[in-house]
Amino acid sequence: xxxxxxxxxxxxxxxxxxxxxxxxxxxxxxxxxxxxxxxxxxxxxxxxxxxxxxxxxxxxxxxxxxxxxxxxxxxxxxxxxxxxxxxxxxxxxxxxxxxxxxxxxxxxxxxxxxxxxxxxxxxxxxxxxxxxxxxxxxxxxxxxxxxxxxxxxxxxxxxxxxxxxxxxxxxxxxxxxxxxxxxxxxxxxxxxxxxxxxxxxxxxxxxxxxxxxxxxxxxxxxxxxxxxxxxxxxxxxxxxxxxxxxxxxxxxxxxxxxxxxxxxxxxxxxxxxxxxxxxxxxxxxxxxxxxxxxxxxxxxxxxxxxxxxxxxxxxxxxxxxxxxxxxxxxxxxxxxxxxxxxxxxxxxxxxxxxxxxxxx
Numbered sequence: 001x002x003x004x005x006x007x008x009x010x011x012x013x014x015x016x017x018x019x020x021x022x023x024x025x026x027x028x029x030x031x032x033x034x035x036x037x038x039x040x041x042x043x044x045x046x047x048x049x050x051x052x053x054x055x056x057x058x059x060x061x062x063x064x065x066x067x068x069x070x071x072x073x074x075x076x077x078x079x080x081x082x083x084x085x086x087x088x089x090x091x092x093x094x095x096x097x098x099x100x101x102x103x104x105x106x107x108x109x110x111x112x113x114x115x116x117x118x119x120x121x122x123x124x125x126x127x128x129x130x131x132x133x134x135x136x137x138x139x140x141x142x143x144x145x146x147x148x149x150x151x152x153x154x155x156x157x158x159x160x161x162x163x164x165x166x167x168x169x170x171x172x173x174x175x176x177x178x179x180x181x182x183x184x185x186x187x188x189x190x191x192x193x194x195x196x197x198x199x200x201x202x203x204x205x206x207x208x209x210x211x212x213x214x215x216x217x218x219x220x221x222x223x224x225x226x227x228x229x230x231x232x233x234x235x236x237x238x239x240x241x242x243x244x245x246x247x248x249x250x251x252x253x254x255x256x257x258x259x260x261x262x263x264x265x266x267x268x269x270x271x272x273x274x275x276x277x278x279x280x281x282x283x284x285x286x287x288x289x290x291x292x293x294x295x296x297x298x299x300x301x302x303x304x305x306x307x308x309x310x311x312x313x314x315x316x317x318x319x320x321x322x323x324x325x326x327x328x329x330x331x332x333x334x335x336x337x338x339x340x341x342x343x344x345x346x347x348x349x350x351x352x353x354x355x356x357x358x359x360x
Contacts, residue, residue, distance in 0.1 A: 008033040009136050009146075011129075015083060015092050015115050016055030017075070018150070024255030026052045026285075028117050032136065035121040035129040047096060047103045050285070052115040054079060057086075081113050091125065091155045092117045126155060126163050135167060145172045184345055184354050189312065193320060193342060194248075194276060194355040197313045198306040200297060202348025208273055210238065211336040213248035213321060214262070215329075219280045221250070223332055224262045230330040232268035244273035246342065246355065248316065250280035260285050274303035274344055274355065278316055284308050303346050305353050313352075320357065 014020040014027040021027050028051070030038055040050045059076045083089035084107065093107040094116040105118040120126050132151070139147035150168040189195070212234050214227055227249070238245050247253070251261030253275055261277070269275065275297075285308075297304055307314045327337040340358035347353065 009132075011035075011132055013117060013128075014052055014055065015080070015088065016057050016078075018152070019056045019075070020052065020054070023257070024252045024260065025054070025257050026050060026260070028052070028115065030117075030121065030129075032129040032132040038116075038121075041103075041116070044096060044101050044103055047094075047114050047116070048112070052080060055083060055115075080115060084113060087157055088155075089113060089115075091119055094118050126153065128153065128165075131165055135170070139170045143170075143172055147172055184347055184352055187354060187356065189315075191356055192315075192317065192354050193357055194305065194307065194316050195314060195353070196276075196305040196307050197350075197352045198308070199346050199351050199353035200304040200348075201301055201346050203301070204343065204345055205273060205303065206341050206343045208244050208246050208344070209338045209341045210243055210245035210327075211248070211321070211324075211338070211342070212245055212272075213334055213336075214250055214280070214332055215334050216280050216318060218332065219250060219283070221259060221283055224250075224258050227262050227332045228264045228268060230333045231262065231264060233330075234328075234333065234335060235268050235271050238271040244271060246274045246276070246344075247272040248276040248278055248321075250278060250283055251285045252277055272302065274305065276305045276307060276316070278307045279309065303344055303353065305346075305355075 008031045010029050011032055012021045012027050012029050014025070028038070029040065041047050054077050056075050056077055059074055062074060080089070083093075089107050092115050094103050094105050094114045095107055095109045095111040096103050096114055097109065097111040103114065103116070105116070105122060107113055117128075120128050132149070135149055135151075136147060139149060147170050149170045152166040152168060154164040154166075156163055212231065231247070231249070234245075247269060249262050253262055253269060254264050254266065255261040256263060307316055310316075321336065324336045324338070326334055328335040338358050342358055343356040345354050345356070
C-alpha cells in the first residue's frame with residue numbers, strides 16, 4: 001500500500017468501538033514503522049471522502065439493555081461531529097477549511113471535523129505506533145509466525161491521569177501458508193484479465209472456470225443490497241457443486257455500509273476463491289483489504305485483490321469479460337463459465353497479482 005511494506009504490518013484504527021473496522025467502514029490505516037505516511041490521504045478531497053464519517057458508541061442512557069453475542073443492543077451509531085460533545089475528537093481529529101481547501105491538525109478551528117489521528121501520529125501525544133511495533137515484534141518472536149493483534153486505547157482528558165492501552169488479543173495470521181515464488185513480469189497485458197499491485201495471499205491457482213461479476217453497464221450504487229442477495233444465490237449453487245469461482249464487484253465486499261460496497265455476509269461469498277474489489281466508473285473507495293473477512297481469507301488462502309485505479313499496473317479487461325458467453329444472468333450479476341480455467345498468480349512478498357486468460 002503505497003510505501004507500506006507487508007512485513008511492517010498495517011494498523012487499522014477508528015474512533016469509537018471496533019465494529020466500524022470489523023464491518024468494513026471507513027477507518028484509518030497506517031504502518032507502525034512509518035505512522036506519518038497515510039496513503040489514503042493525498043489531497044483534501046481524499047480526507048473528505050475516505051476518513052471516518054460515523055462511529056459506534058455505547059448508549060449509557062439505557063440501563064436496561066441485556067447485551068447478546070453479535071447483537072447491537074445498547075449500541076448507537078453517531079456522526080463524527082457528535083464526538084465533539086464528548087471531548088473525544090480532540091485526540092484524533094483535524095479540521096477541513098473550505099475557505100482555503102486545507103486540512104489542519106486539531107478541532108478548535110471552524111470547519112468540517114475529520115478523524116485523522118494526527119495528534120497521535122504526528123504530534124505524538126500518545127506513542128501508539130511504538131506500542132504496536134513492540135507487541136507485533138514480541139508476538140511474532142514468541143509464536144515464530146506473523147501475528148495479528150486487537151487493541152483498544154482510552155486517552156484521558158485529565159492531565160493527572162494516564163492514558164490507557166488495552167491489549168485485547170493476539171493470534172497467528174496463518175498456520176501453514178508457504179510463500180511460493182511466483183513471477184509476474186513475463187506476461188503481456190493482452191494475456192491478462194486482471195492485474196493489481198494491491199493484493200493479499202500468495203501462490204498460484206489454476207482451478208477456476210467460473211467468473212461472477214457485477215455488470216458495470218447498469219451499475220447503480222443504490223442497488224447494492226439487491227446485488228448481495230443475487231451473489232448469495234450464485235454462491236449457494238457453487239457451494240452445492242463444490243466449484244470455486246472468481247468474484248468481481250464494486251467497492252468493499254462485506255461492508256455494513258451499503259454506500260461503500262456490496263453488503264454481503266461471509267456465507268454469501270464463501271465459495272469464492274479469488275475476490276476483487278474494483279472501481280466502477282467514478283465509484284471508488286479506499287480498499288478494505290478484507291479487514292472484515294481477514295481471518296477467513298487467511299485460513300482458506302483466498303486471493304484478495306484491489307483495483308481502485310486503472311493503468312498498466314492495475315486494470316480489469318472488461319472488453320474480454322463482456323465478450324465471453326454468459327452462462328447465467330440476473331438483474332445486476334453476470335456468470336461466465338469457461339471451458340478452461342483461468343490462472344491466478346499472487347506475489348505475497350510484493351502484494352502484486354495477475355489473473356491470466358485461459359490457455360488456448
